[in-house]
Amino acid sequence: MGEIKVLIVEDDPYLGMMMKECFETRQFKATHVLDGNQGFNRYLEWKPDICVLDVMMPVKDGFSLAKEIRSIDKQIPIVFTTAKSLKEDVLEGFDIGADDYLKKPFSMEELIVRVKAILRRSNSALESNTNTSYCIGRYEFDHTYQLLRLGKKEKKLTSMEADLLKYLCDNLNQTLDRKAVLQKLWGDDNFFNARSMDVFITKLRRYLREDTNVEIINVRGKGYKLLVLD
Template sequence: MSKILIVEDEQAMLVGLRDNLEFEGYQVETADRGDDGLKKLQAGHFDLVLLDVMLPGLSGFDVCKKARAQGIETPIILLTARGEELDKVLGLELGADDYVTKPFSLRELLARIKVILRRTGNSDKSQNDSLIIGSLQVSFDAYEAFDTKSQPVKMSHKEFEILHYLYRHAGKIVTRDDILDQVWGMDYQPTARTVDNFIVRLRTKIDTPESQHIITVHGVGYKLVL
């Protein structure tokens, strides 16, 4: 399991990132001050750090500079509200591996994390394994799906995310609201009918003539049966 350190002083952002990364299967530690984040980085083994630039104690730039000066090679993604090119260049010159400007897409951040972990060899191999779900062979990490003849199956990111959520709760009933909250989040709320439409599309891709894998629980929601 890849281990990620989040150093962020905005509590809502810190909690949101922690919860989403844990949902994705990462082990997460947090700090809300730059100096505390540097101490944790010095003391523990992490596969990646999400590091805010504007922090109390030490700035993200200073944390990055000191960590690199001490020979700490843990990959660092800077989180910054600033959009100036100079700040981005400075962060990279100080040893950061990447940067994301707030506000950012969670999907984009997750993709950047996965790319860096794969590049550095710190990716959790279990997250890359393909899974058999009905008639599909699926890799949630690579966002790839293949049919029984090993031919690629086109799926949208939302279809992958819904199927991933159902898979994590296989055998359990999940409500439409659960899916809306976990896949679309609080910033944008489609209707429950939107979820139903995505489920219909998923069924055409994973169900076989012999068996249905996404079961409707009337009045409640859905259940994935493997």
């Protein structure tokens, strides 16, 4: 973990400094800036491994910054922190491509645990000897590089999208228990995580829609199933 670089974009200077010091005492490298414009410039010059972005900031908000980052980097994990509690705001964050979403106030320990969990998921394919390449109907999916291919077209997935699709592939044509997926990938089956998983399932369905023999179905009262017809 000592080489992991964390970009913190937080307009509250006291909170931002606390977060920075918290990461540094756990052997991360951390940098803190106060607004979205500074955040994007620091992202370009510093090349962090993970971004922790406040949503409500002057100059440029966290959602706008995340969209800019995602336009050039589909892979880097992004965590949003915010005092906004509306479900629509949370879902918007996940739809942009967030890997996690912490509502203020949160403890520094919770932030560290969430970041470490995301990084473990991101690195698991590189550290494992398990299968990381799949054929899904006409699609090819490479979990290690987070790529979904159909012919010459490629779609770069976020780490959570790739992890969820891998879990579905590893259990092809089997029903995945909703709570088990939430506990494995999100670490908690609370309401907001459940809604975020629904957003990711919707996005994966959109990515796979060009092959009519591939479908992710809801199994009422249980969970989801990835079906591939012969």
